[in-house]
Amino acid sequence: MSTGNERLVVIGGDAAGMSAASQARRLRGPDELEIVAFERGHFTSYSACGIPYWVGGQVDERDDLVARSPAAHRERGIDLRMRTEVVEIDTAGRRVRARELDGGAESWTSYDKLVIATGARPIRPALPGIDAAGVHGVQTLDDGQALLDTLRVTKGRRAVVVGAGYIGVEMAEALINRGYEVTVVNRGSQPMSTLDPDMGRLVHEAMTGMGITMVDDAEVTKVLTGDDGRVRAVATQDAEYPADVVVLGIGVRPETTLAKAAGLPLGDHGGLLTDLAMRVRGHDDIWAGGDCVEVLDLVSGRERHIALGTHANKHGQIIGSNVGGGYATFPGVVGTAVSKVCDLEIARTGLREKDARRAGLQYVTVSIESTSRAGYYPGAALMTVKMLAERRTGKLLGVQIVGREGAGKRVDVAAVALTAGMTVEQMTALDLGYAPPFSPVWDPVLVAARKAVAAVRAG
Missing domain, CATH: 3.50.50.60 (FAD/NAD(P)-binding domain)
Structure with a gap:
């Protein structure tokens, strides 16, 4: 084992934790940074989001969901200890206490820098x-x-x-x-x-x-x-x-039992609170990411807990960059999610009506029905698009889409518009791709935007 100048300890071996460890290792070699990671389960760096599709039979093998095995991480100079659960964080002593689940042995490991990526637990x-x-x-x-x-x-x-x-x-x-x-x-x-x-x-x-x-x-x-x-x-x-x-x-809740016991700051949803660099607030040597943290909602301005692999991997990259001597930030989210049940696609981004009310916003809503392709093209499927816009300014607040094939990923247009702070009127001029196999002349999201413009003007 390396006796590098600094030691990074990572708690949690899935998306955020091992992304952080891997990125830190890219930036700093074993002679500069020793990395010790603890994972209580049998697997690392896997897609939890893919589990329903493995259970349902669309994914054949469990290992298809594993992006990087424990052996692969060790080959990259990470001291990864599987089936080992961290049971205590001593922030004053800058150390963690870990227990081997298969044998029961316990030991303390000191750290110079700590990453908490303990994920979420099912309710x-x-x-x-x-x-x-x-x-x-x-x-x-x-x-x-x-x-x-x-x-x-x-x-x-x-x-x-x-x-x-x-x-x-x-x-x-x-x-x-x-x-x-x-x-x-x-x-x-x-x-x-x-x-x-x-x-x-x-x-x-x-x-x-x-x-x-x-x-x-x-x-x-x-x-x-x-x-x-x-x-x-x-x-x-x-x-x-x-x-x-x-x-x-x-649903799930942030797994922050360790963090709470260590006196680290938690938000209203029970997740760890971090700054833009994913550093735990008030602790210069501790970072946190993934499903155990709360993130800033860029639309409402409030902290939220969102358990998604996309965010976890981004958090890990940002943490690893900062731990490794670089610089990166995570500005926040707009709350985009997409799912399906059989052939029904379900998507949303931004605020729901109750979110807008809670944030003190006045808003208009519109709903439209359209098709995924030109109506005359074979396979055109219906979808419903609901859009929220701020009453006075026309600023886009949220979009929800329910429909068949071709509906779900249209939410990405709205996610970009939300991130850019666009109004619904600005959206109507977006130069989106068009051909009959892919979209009507007016894409469903733009049809909803046009209707929202009229509602804003009427209000």
Whole structure:
């Protein structure tokens, strides 16, 4: 092992942590910077976002989701310690205490610089039976493997998904693809609370049309088990829903147990607070990134928690650059996300109506229906685009899109417009690509922008 001039310790071996370690290593060699990384699981640098597609069968092999193995990281001069969990951060002593999960041995490791990339944990409510065999959260490759192992030995074909956010709808699709009868139990009035209810209703209708049983405005009160201890049903206050397997898709929270115990600053959503360089506020030698941090929403001006691999990888690159002696910043996000359930594409960026109200903004909303291609071209599919704009200025505030093939990625146009601070009137003049196989003469996003301009002027 190198005895370099400085030691960087990284907690967490997935996107943010190992991106930071790898970037720091590119900038500083082993004789200048020793890098020690701890990962409590069996895998590093993998795509958690791809797990539903692996479970659903679109991705054949687990290793297809792994971008870089532990061995590959070690070959690049990173002392990566797998199945080892950091259980304490001593900021005063500039050291961490780690425990080997397979043997139980504990040891302290000192650091000059520390990166916290502990990710997020699935929300697992404290309900009777929640830990029964056959009940699964899905956050890591280990979780995905455990679910697949259950699916392979389960004789029944009834599945209940608890929650109807991104994880819930993606896992509903995965289970449909596996031949299960799927019921989604959702405490909200419509699926996809990241959308406004009128757009969530479109998702509800489409999922019902796919044969998925949607149960909205229902909160799970317990998980019922059989004599063998395995799950047999999910209960709400009003009904029971038979289940041979249950998947929790309620969402995630920042995994900041260590950080909180160490007295590091947390935001309203429980995530670590950092500056633009991803340095933990008030701590010059500690950085944090990925799903364990809160980020600035450039539209509302508020801190948010968004668990996405795109942000985690960017955070890691920025942290690694700064730790390695370079300079980089992460200015914030506009809240862009895209998902699908079977052939339905769901996308959003910017603010929902309730976000705009919470931020004290006055706004107008418009919704339009259009097609993904010229109406006369084969395969043209319908989509609905909803747009929010500030009442007085016409500044774009948010866009939501629900539709079939060709709908989802159109949200990227709106994401760029939000980042640039464009008005809806400026958007109408955007020089977007056009040909009948790709778009109508007026792209659906621009049709919505034109309608929003009229609404702003009328208001």
